[in-house]
Each structure stands twice: as C-alpha cells, then as structure tokens.
Amino acid sequence: MTVRANPVWFPGRFRDRLAYVFSHFNGPVLVPGDPGYDDETARFNTVAGPVRPAVVVGARDADDVRKAIDHARSAGLRVAVQATGHGLSAPVDGALLINTRRMTGLSVDPATRTVRVGAGVRWGQVVDAAAGHGLAPPNGSSPLVGAVGYTLGGGLPVLGRTLGWAADRVRSLELVTADGTLRTLSPYENVEIRRLGGALAAVPDVPNAIDHRTAAYSLTTIAFAGTDPKPPLDPADPSSTGLRFRNFLAGPQAPALAAEAYTPSTWTRLTSLKSTHDPHDLFL
Ligand SMILES: Cc1cc2nc3c(=O)[nH]c(=O)nc-3n(C[C@H](O)[C@H](O)[C@H](O)COP(=O)(O)OP(=O)(O)OC[C@H]3O[C@@H](n4cnc5c(N)ncnc54)[C@H](O)[C@@H]3O)c2cc1C
Numbered sequence: 476m477t478v479r480a481n482p483v484w485f486p487g488r489f490r491d492r493l494a495y496v497f498s499h500f501n502g503p504v505l506v507p508g509d510p511g512y513d514d515e516t517a518r519f520n521t522v523a524g525p526v527r528p529a530v531v532v533g534a535r536d537a538d539d540v541r542k543a544i545d546h547a548r549s550a551g552l553r554v555a556v557q558a559t560g561h562g563l564s565a566p567v568d569g570a571l572l573i574n575t576r577r578m579t580g581l582s583v584d585p586a587t588r589t590v591r592v593g594a595g596v597r598w599g600q601v602v603d604a605a606a607g608h609g610l611a612p613p614n615g616s617s618p619l620v621g622a623v624g625y626t627l628g629g630g631l632p633v634l635g636r637t638l639g640w641a642a643d644r645v646r647s648l649e650l651v652t653a654d655g656t657l658r659t660l661s662p663y664e665n666v667e668i669r670r671l672g673g674a675l676a677a678v679p680d681v682p683n684a685i686d687h688r689t690a691a692y693s694l695t696t697i698a699f700a701g702t703d704p705k706p707p708l709d710p711a712d713p714s715s716t717g718l719r720f721r722n723f724l725a726g727p728q729a730p731a732l733a734a735e736a737y738t739p740s741t742w743t744r745l746t747s748l749k750s751t752h753d754p755h756d757l758f759l
Contacts, residue, residue, distance in 0.1 A: 500542055502533035502577055515574055518560025519619065526564060528555065528572035534594075535577050537649060537657055545655040547571040558595055558621030562628070575623070583608055589646055592622045613641035667695040684745060686737045687718050695723050 497504035505512040507527065515531045529552060532543040547554045547570075555567040558575045575594035581601065583590045585608040590601055599618025605611060613632035615625045630641025638644065647661035669692065676688045694711055721736040734742050749756075 496546055500532060500539050502535040502539050504530060504532050506530055516572060518557065520561055520563060523563060526567045528567045528570050531572040531574055533574050533577055537651065540573055540651045541655055541657050543571060543573050544651050548655065558624045559597060559619060561620050562624060594623045596622050598622050598625065613638045613644050669693045684737065684741055686741050687716065690716055693720055
C-alpha cells in the first residue's frame with residue numbers, strides 16, 4: 476500500500492529558515508509532500524504500515540547525523556534512526572527520522588581481523604568483503620539486514636555458537652550523543668581527567684569515608700564492560716597514586732578493587748562495621 480503524504484503548509488519565513496538549515500546537510504532533507512519523501516521513509520518491513528516523520532534526513536556522513544540531532548533539539552523534535560527498516564520500529568510520526576542507508580563505508584583489516592562498517596552497511600556486503608580475506612563476521616541470517624542495527628539489538632549470529640553475540644564483538648563505536656557531540660568509544664579513548672584539590676581536598680568537621688583527598692587529578696576511562704581499564708592509564712603510572720575512587724568502580728572485579736578506594740585504616744574500619752552490622756553479608 477502506498478500512502479501519499481498530505482502537503483504540509485509552512486509560513487514563508489519559517490519555510491525559508493528550514494531551507495537555509497537544510498541546505499547545510501550533505502544528504503537530502505525532506506518534509507511530507509517533498510518529492511522523494513516516500514522513498515526516503517520507505518521500510519523493508521511494512522508490517523506496521525508507512526512511517527510519517529515530520530522531517531527525514533538522508534544522512535551521508537556523521538556530520539549530517541550531528542546536524543540532524545542539533546536541528547531536532549532546537550526544533551523540539553524526537554529522533555528516530557532507520558538503516559534498512561528491517562526491524563519493527565517505534566512510532567516515528569512527528570519525529571525527525573535519520574535514514575543512514577547512504578553511509579555505506581566498509582573496510583576490512585585482515586591484520587587485526589576487524590571490519591569497519593558505516594551505519595548503512597548490510598550484512599551481505601560485510602560477508603562478501605570479509606570472505607575475500609578468509610574471515611567470517613557475526614552476521615544475521617538475512618544479507619539485507621543492517622550490520623549496525625542488528626548488532627545494537629544484540630545480534631544472534633548464524634555462527635553464534637562459535638562466535639557469540641554480535642554485540643560482544645564490537646571493538647569501537649563512533650556515535651553522536653543527544654547533546655549533538657560526535658564521540659568515539661573504544662577501550663583506548665575517552666580518558667577523562669578531573670582536577671581535584673581545592674574544596675574537594677578539605678576534610679569535613681565530621682569525617683566520612685572519602686579518602687585520597689590529596690590526589691591532584693583523577694583519571695577515568697569510559698570503556699566497554701569487561702575491558703581492562705589499565706592500558707590507557709599506563710602512561711600516567713610514574714606520577715600515579717595507583718589508588719581508585721569508589722564512584723568509578725564497576726564490573727565484576729569491583730568488589731576485589733574496593734579496598735583501593737580507601738587508606739588501609741579506613742578500609743579496616745569499614746569492613747569491621749560491615750561485619751558487625753551485616754554479619755550475614757545481606758547487602759552487596
Ligand atoms: C519480521 C522480522 C523478521 C526478521 N527476520 C530476520 C532474518 O531473517 N534474519 C535476520 O538476521 N534478522 C531478522 N530480523 C531481525 C533484524 O535483524 C533486526 O530487527 C535488526 O535490528 C534490523 O536492523 P536493520 O538496521 O536492518 O533495521 P532497522 O529497522 O533500520 O533498524 C533496527 C533498529 O536499530 C536501530 N538502528 C539502526 N541503525 C542505527 C544506528 N546507526 N544508530 C542507532 N540506532 C540504529 C533502529 O532505530 C531500529 O530501532 C527480523 C526482524 C523482524 C521484525
């Protein structure tokens with residue numbers, strides 16, 4: 476079934492403003508009634524009927540995605556993403572839809588056995604490119620499914636019993652967050668440095684368990700769960716206290732590392748309090 480969009484009337488100045496904003500995108504930006512709108516919003520999976528976003532951005536690159544999110548924020552629109560439209564989508568009517576189908580960059584690095592895929596790449600393309608190097612990706616069963624959308628949903632691959640979940644194979648992500656910032660997330664990026672000292676160093680009149688107040692800086696890595704956080708921080712080792720802050724402990728090794736968040740005397744006091752008041756270790 477094909478449904479034609481009703482042309483939307485925009486007052487002259489508003490339409491000019493939209494035209495100005497949209498002219499800064501590399502890909503097309505279309506509103507209902509524009510030629511190409513139906514094609515840009517078409518989905519592989521038509522179970523839920525046609526989608527009617529207020530604006531659809533045919534992103535060509537990450538910069539288009541960033542501009543789309545900036546525009547959505549300033550126009551008060553919610554954002555939805557579509558690569559192939561294979562999945563079942565949340566309702567996108569009235570939202571800004573980013574269609575990533577033009578973002579088809581794909582490169583295989585046989586040395587590291589990794590593949591870098593654009594947001595619009597389909598698994599069939601990845602299988603073909605990887606096979607040339609004797610490699611197999613954690614692909615879905617349909618060659619038409621998008622590699623990124625599939626992986627973001629976890630991804631139970633054809634070779635899953637051997638390779639595991641597709642999401643567990645991700646090594647790095649380039650993404651635009653809701654504040655419109657383009658970020659790269661990998662175990663060796665996103666090291667956060669915070670300056671300490673000042674009021675943070677002052678011990679309150681009634682002392683509490685926060686230790687390491689004399690440290691000048693704190694370094695934090697934002698990485699995938701289970702990744703060893705140490706390597707990116709190694710260069711700081713010569714001047715590091717080697718200690719940790721309780722707020723930044725996470726993952727299965729957190730209990731074993733908790734003692735590093737306190738001086739030995741504080742740790743002894745805390746463990747003694749815990750065994751007195753929670754003798755059966757009820758609280759994690
Ligand atoms: C009826 C049905 C049949 C299916 N059959 C098969 C099958 O035969 N084989 C198979 O392998 N899988 C199948 N799937 C599952 C399919 O792999 C997943 O739905 C997958 O998420 C589709 O990804 P896509 O990018 O192709 O689709 P899309 O619908 O474009 O995207 C799926 C989801 O991922 C989000 N998304 C996509 N790209 C991005 C991005 N860059 N950033 C943020 N979010 C993004 C979308 O917003 C959407 O929520 C089926 C699903 C359905 C509903």
